[in-house]
Amino acid sequence: MPGKIPIYDEKDLNLILKETLNNKGVLVAPKELYQMIINLPGISISKKPRKDGRFQGYMTENGVKHYVYGSTREEVARRILLYLKHGAPKIKKRRPQTTNAYGVPETFNAFATYYFENFRKKRVSEKTFYSDMGRYNKYLKPYFKETPIKKISPKACQSLIEDISAQGKGKTADEIFSLLSVILKMAIRHDIIKNNPLDIVYHVQHERKHGKALTKEEENTLKNALNGSILLASYMILLYTGLRPNELKTAKIAGAFVVAVNSKRKNGKTEYKKIPICKMLAPYVQNVETVYLGSEDHLRRKFRDILPGHILYDLRTTFYSRLKECNVAESAINEFMGHSLGALGNAYTDLSDDFLIKEMQKFEY
Numbered sequence: 001m002p003g004k005i006p007i008y009d010e011k012d013l014n015l016i017l018k019e020t021l022n023n024k025g026v027l028v029a030p031k032e033l034y035q036m037i038i039n040l041p042g043i044s045i046s047k048k049p050r051k052d053g054r055f056q057g058y059m060t061e062n063g064v065k066h067y068v069y070g071s072t073r074e075e076v077a078r079r080i081l082l083y084l085k086h087g088a089p090k091i092k093k094r095r096p097q098t099t100n101a102y103g104v105p106e107t108f109n110a111f112a113t114y115y116f117e118n119f120r121k122k123r124v125s126e127k128t129f130y131s132d133m134g135r136y137n138k139y140l141k142p143y144f145k146e147t148p149i150k151k152i153s154p155k156a157c158q159s160l161i162e163d164i165s166a167q168g169k170g171k172t173a174d175e176i177f178s179l180l181s182v183i184l185k186m187a188i189r190h191d192i193i194k195n196n197p198l199d200i201v202y203h204v205q206h207e208r209k210h211g212k213a214l215t216k217e218e219e220n221t222l223k224n225a226l227n228g229s230i231l232l233a234s235y236m237i238l239l240y241t242g243l244r245p246n247e248l249k250t251a252k253i254a255g256a257f258v259v260a261v262n263s264k265r266k267n268g269k270t271e272y273k274k275i276p277i278c279k280m281l282a283p284y285v286q287n288v289e290t291v292y293l294g295s296e297d298h299l300r301r302k303f304r305d306i307l308p309g310h311i312l313y314d315l316r317t318t319f320y321s322r323l324k325e326c327n328v329a330e331s332a333i334n335e336f337m338g339h340s341l342g343a344l345g346n347a348y349t350d351l352s353d354d355f356l357i358k359e360m361q362k363f364e365y
Helices: 010-022 073-086 108-123 126-144 154-166 170-189 216-225 232-241 245-250 296-306 314-325 330-337 342-348 353-360
Strands: 027-029 036-040 043-046 055-061 064-070 252-254 257-261 272-276
Touching: 043 073, 055 073, 064 073, 108 126, 108 170, 126 154, 126 170, 154 170, 216 232, 216 296, 232 245, 232 257, 232 296, 232 314, 245 257, 245 296, 272 330, 272 353, 314 330, 330 353
Parallel strands: none
Antiparallel strands: 027 036, 036 043, 043 055, 055 064, 252 257, 257 272
């Protein structure tokens, strides 16, 4: 057959090997990157080693070159002989990266990466983005890999969610379901698929445990346990400002206010919230130099030791509950808690410092 390497018997092969190594009857192929010694049609072995120290050779079959490498010319020749006897190795074809008419990737991991970098990073807070990436890399990426999105079935999605739930990770199953859903919805908007396979996946959200406010007795227990501790001010700022634990590291005393970055704002914008220093917090922050803001992890562990059954976030729940009990205006509560009022509410709400301070004066129990 044209283009096929001739079939040689063992005697001929040994002779070829001997001639190859002795450089007999050779022709030089000037177009090769390295000077090659040609002994037979479609077969050659390099005369000198490559830059990496290895020798190179190749055999040609049906117009396709099959390259062979070895530490010596003898090793390359022997490998070529094996290919002549048993056939050249099959060349693995890589699956080409497919894109749609807009140049957007259509395989799962490629598209998800495209979505995260071009859209999600701009819409969620930095902390949320990295949390999402962690969940994606652990659960979604190794499961779907580079499966064409069009071939992702509801059954595959159902199996993934059920497997996570079966491990007792109900909250994680909720988060993965939500993250997968938003990726697939974005695929619909990019005209990659018409329907979301998650639409027919059965998933019941696990029952979440909401924060529980401290009793006034528990507040006193916390204060007494921390009496004289450098951490006392940190806990009191959380208790009397409602800051989220991860916001504490950004907290600063600015006159009559505690100012901190609102960690729940999106669109890549940094937004600050300010909470007036109430009468109960004032004694703990009078001397700014003594205010020590402990690490979040250390505060969590210490808090659990003092009040088992509670989590650090319960201080925020406590603050919100006490604001309600003290009849603080709802608009002021939203400002203190850093809650979004929606696009219209945020655009037309700008409460004065005097109003906020006046409302915080009600906060005493």
